[in-house]
Amino acid sequence: MNHNEVHPMDRLIRADRMPHIWCPGCGLGTNFTCFLEALNQSGLDPDKNVIVSGIGCTGRVPGYTNIDSYHTTHGRAIPFATGLKLANPELTVTVFSGDGDLFAIGGNHFIHAARRNIDLKIICVNNFNYGMTGGQFGCTTPLGAKTTTSPYGNYEHPFNLVQMAAASGAVYVARWTSLHVRRLTNSIKETFAKKGFTFIEIISPCPVSFGRRNKLGEGLDEMKYYQENSVIKHGIDPNEADLNLNGKIIVGKFIDIDKPTFLDNQPKLQTPD
Amino acid sequence: MKTNKIFISGDEAVAQGVRLSRPHVIAAYPITPQTITVERLSEMVEAGEMDGEYMHVESEHSAISATMGASAVGARTFTASSSQGLLYMAEGLHYCSGGRWPVVMMNANRSVALPWSIYGDHRDSLSLLDCGWIQVYVEDAQEALDMIIQAYKIAEHKDVLTPMMVNLDGFILTHTYELVDIPEQKMVDEFLPAFETPNKMSFEEPKNLGFSSKPDDNTEFKYQQNEAMFNAIDVIRDVDQEFAEKFGRKYHDMVEEYRCEDAEVVLVALGSVCGTIRVVVDKMRAEGKKVGLLKIRYMRPFPEAEVKDLARRVNAIGVIDKDISFGYEGTVYTNVNSAISKIDKYVYKSNFVGGLGGRDITKADIEEMFNKLFSGVENKSEEKVEFFSLNVETND
Ligand SMILES: Cc1ncc(C[n+]2csc(CCOP(=O)(O)OP(=O)(O)O)c2C)c(N)n1
Ligand code: SF4
Ligand SMILES: [Mg+2]
Numbered sequence: 001m002n003h004n005e006v007h008p009m010d011r012l013i014r015a016d017r018m019p020h021i022w023c024p025g026c027g028l029g030t031n032f033t034c035f036l037e038a039l040n041q042s043g044l045d046p047d048k049n050v051i052v053s054g055i056g057c058t059g060r061v062p063g064y065t066n067i068d069s070y071h072t073t074h075g076r077a078i079p080f081a082t083g084l085k086l087a088n089p090e091l092t093v094t095v096f097s098g099d100g101d102l103f104a105i106g107g108n109h110f111i112h113a114a115r116r117n118i119d120l121k122i123i124c125v126n127n128f129n130y131g132m133t134g135g136q137f138g139c140t141t142p143l144g145a146k147t148t149t150s151p152y153g154n155y156e157h158p159f160n161l162v163q164m165a166a167a168s169g170a171v172y173v174a175r176w177t178s179l180h181v182r183r184l185t186n187s188i189k190e191t192f193a194k195k196g197f198t199f200i201e202i203i204s205p206c207p208v209s210f211g212r213r214n215k216l217g218e219g220l221d222e223m224k225y226y227q228e229n230s231v232i233k234h235g236i237d238p239n240e241a242d243l244n245l246n247g248k249i250i251v252g253k254f255i256d257i258d259k260p261t262f263l264d265n266q267p268k269l270q271t272p273d
Numbered sequence: 274m275k276t277n278k279i280f281i282s283g284d285e286a287v288a289q290g291v292r293l294s295r296p297h298v299i300a301a302y303p304i305t306p307q308t309i310t311v312e313r314l315s316e317m318v319e320a321g322e323m324d325g326e327y328m329h330v331e332s333e334h335s336a337i338s339a340t341m342g343a344s345a346v347g348a349r350t351f352t353a354s355s356s357q358g359l360l361y362m363a364e365g366l367h368y369c370s371g372g373r374w375p376v377v378m379m380n381a382n383r384s385v386a387l388p389w390s391i392y393g394d395h396r397d398s399l400s401l402l403d404c405g406w407i408q409v410y411v412e413d414a415q416e417a418l419d420m421i422i423q424a425y426k427i428a429e430h431k432d433v434l435t436p437m438m439v440n441l442d443g444f445i446l447t448h449t450y451e452l453v454d455i456p457e458q459k460m461v462d463e464f465l466p467a468f469e470t471p472n473k474m475s476f477e478e479p480k481n482l483g484f485s486s487k488p489d490d491n492t493e494f495k496y497q498q499n500e501a502m503f504n505a506i507d508v509i510r511d512v513d514q515e516f517a518e519k520f521g522r523k524y525h526d527m528v529e530e531y532r533c534e535d536a537e538v539v540l541v542a543l544g545s546v547c548g549t550i551r552v553v554v555d556k557m558r559a560e561g562k563k564v565g566l567l568k569i570r571y572m573r574p575f576p577e578a579e580v581k582d583l584a585r586r587v588n589a590i591g592v593i594d595k596d597i598s599f600g601y602e603g604t605v606y607t608n609v610n611s612a613i614s615k616i617d618k619y620v621y622k623s624n625f626v627g628g629l630g631g632r633d634i635t636k637a638d639i640e641e642m643f644n645k646l647f648s649g650v651e652n653k654s655e656e657k658v659e660f661f662s663l664n665v666e667t668n669d
Contacts, residue, residue: 055357055389071389073357075332105302105332105361133303136312139331149303149315149329156329 009036012046014066021060025211025219027178027204031125032061034181035096038188039067044092051094052081054101056132057206058125061096075106078113081120089263092121092192099126100138103159107139114168114197116262121191122170122199126161127206135209142245146213162238165199166255172198173238173255177226178205180251187253196261203249214245276454283446284309286414286453287353287379287439290421292323293461294377297348300328300339304358305391306443307381311353333358337365337376344374345482347473349425352376355443356383356397363401369436370405370498372483373472375428376436377421382410382544382595383443384630392631393443394595395543399572399604405498407437407505408572410543414451417441419522422461426512429468432504442545444631456520464519502574509571527576529568532558533583536565538646541580541609542593543569546634550593553639564643569605580612589621589646595628602626602658621650624658638662 007013013036022028039049046067053059055074062069072080077095085093095102102110102124113120129147130136137147137154140161144153165173172194176184184202191198205211205222216222226249233241234252241250281289287310291299299318301311311329318327330336333354340350354362359380369376380398384390398408407427411417420439428437441447474480486494510526517523531547532554533539540550547568557564567583567590569576584590590613594603601607606624613620625642628634638661648654660667 073386074361107331130303133305133308134312136303136308137329148308148312150319151316152319 009033009040012036012039012066014064017064020064022057023208025205025207026057027127027202027206027219027222028057028061028125030178030181031184031202031204032064034185035061035094035123035188036065037185038192041185042189042192044192048090049092049094050081050084051096052077052084053095053097054106056098056101056130058096058098059101059132075101075104076109077101078106078109078120078122082113082118085119086263089119093119094121094123096123097125098131099124099128099140099161100130103161103164104139111164111168114165114170114199117169117171117196117259119195119261119263120197121188122197123188123202124161124199125202125204127204127210129206129210131206131209135206135213142243145210145245147210148213158243160238160242161201162199162241162254166238169197170199170255171196171257171259172253174199174253175201175203175241175251177203177230177249177251179223179226179230194256196259203243203251277457278452278454280450281414281453282309282448282450283414283417283441284381284448285313286418286451287421287441288313288317289453289455290418291351292317293456293458294351294422294425294465295323295349296325296351296377298326298328298340298343299351300330300336300343301353302330302333302336302358304333304355306383306447307353307355307358307379309447310379310381314351333361334365337362337369340376341365341369341372341374344369344376345372345474347468347470347475349429349468350376351378353379353381355381356385359397359401360385363404366401366404366406366436368483371494373434373498373501374436375425375434375468375470377424377428378436378438379417379421380438380440381443381447382440388630390630391443393445394629394631395440396596396629398438398440399596402573402604405435405502406573407433407435407502408440409437409570410440410572411446411570412545412547412568414446414449414453415522416524417446418453418455419516419520419524422456422465423512423516425468426465427505427508429470430505430508431470433501433508434470434472435498435501435505440544445545460519464515506574524570527571527574528579529570530583531566531568533565533567533586535563536587537563538589538591538643538650539565539567539583539587540591540593540639540642540646541567541569541605543572543595543605546593546595546628549634549636550639553636553643556636557640557643562643562647572605572608575608575612577612577615580609581616584613584616584620585618587620588650589623591623591625591642591646593628593634593642594624594626597626597629606658621646621654622656623649625661626658627661627663632662
């Protein structure tokens, strides 16, 4: 091994924080790389980019990113990011967090930021459970899935996140899996260029907490599953894109519209002469 | 007495205590290091080993709200949390004690962010000392199990009707394994009858619960809440006695004195560190040094009488705080000191702050504290608040 070799994303990674905490076969490393690659390709000034998370395995992403980054309390990434954006509208603010963080404990903030069309780039890694705390079920866990708190199968209906984002007012809504590296990267790039509240859901393997209990195999087996079962359907009604444990995964870009953001609509402050 | 010992962690011991207490509704959100408790409970409910409903709610705020709702119709309820999750419940904790709903919860003591830390100290629960909950701190897994059962009997007592928080040290107690005696269900049923309260909604007696007060009556509500908390002192004693008669384990009510009979110098502490202090006490006793331990079990209601009684008999008291009230001193110390100030005698005091964010408190640390107390008395040193085993430069 050549020890002088540097990672192609080196300037965007905090190498001093490595090794990372993620399990073997986890999709997070790939998702993280897609974000870095998108940032790299976008040509945006990293100094004007900020990444914010809540708590969780996904929440570790900002800690490894060599741009301004924040690890906020569980569920509060969006309000924290809202503050950042409003105080310094020049910044491109990405929220990179887990399904539980953004939609269970923090769900309220998601719908309100989308409604207001705050200019935030939301990337949600959906691994169908609370990975960090050891695999309990949450608001995205498919019916029948086994987790540490649903040992005989989950009996709560899950959210369809893309439908929720669209219904709440997001101007851009897409879903990819960790396998769709190029499409996901392009999608993230597109949201960087787009004004308003954007949402990308990444379906991602969590072999250690979720996969194991649902006999989904190793991380690689889940990737194969994505390959065989993903169906790209751009522009369909997100209503029709719900997910279940062993079914097809509808991916694609579902919404891409324009409307004024919160700041666009805000009456200009009157400065006294 | 027949025992049925199994090798389980503190979190599992809590789950066993909850199962035996037969709550109707459990609502919780997972957080390290409490998770194993809620995982076991959800298994027990799904496997039909327990009759109650288990709700895996979407946050701690929902957890405490759901348990209050269930309690308002007269159900027995349980929730569990830790650290950030406990703090996120804070609004509900006050609401619950004000509503006089005897919810029982387990708190896995863990540090509070920032900096982020999953490891143990007492800053979470001690910062909520004023939320109107009875707070007990346990020293091992057996005590955790037993205190869950006792907690229902104390909290639901008609003269108390106050929620109760059973605190156990994160990881040190929640994740270590011990042989724990699991009482028989029949005996627990005899000890802990079904929850009965006049303070509930029913078809027969519809009630408006949770409404506003005016300046003319708010103080009276708070006065009664305070009285109920004081009433708990007698109830705690009776329940512990009855528990001892039934199950053969006694926890010495509000505090436990360890080798304090003729002690000159005593350390006061909460929770698992008491186990380490006992070992140091034995060692120093063997060397002829008259040291002792006061294990505070209840922080609310506070064992004022017991602290005063001890202070009258000793020369020096050191208080270990795994917390700090910034800009002043440790919270346990403030409480202990307030009790001591009410006696007519000078006692040398010192506050040792440390063990924060999971740092071990070693036998050497404790021995040094005892020695500092001896020299403090001898040299008539100034009393102070000291951070121990500190790795940064200080002004001293
Ligand atoms: C207020 C609060 N409650 C609970 C927790 C414990 N906790 C940490 S991460 C997490 C869930 C993470 O799930 P998700 O957002 O889906 O992220 P993942 O780990 O799956 O990437 C929980 C419950 C916490 N940190 N704070
Ligand atoms: S628990 Fe799951 S999401 Fe978390 S690092 Fe492991 S595989 Fe990834
Ligand atoms: Mg998740």
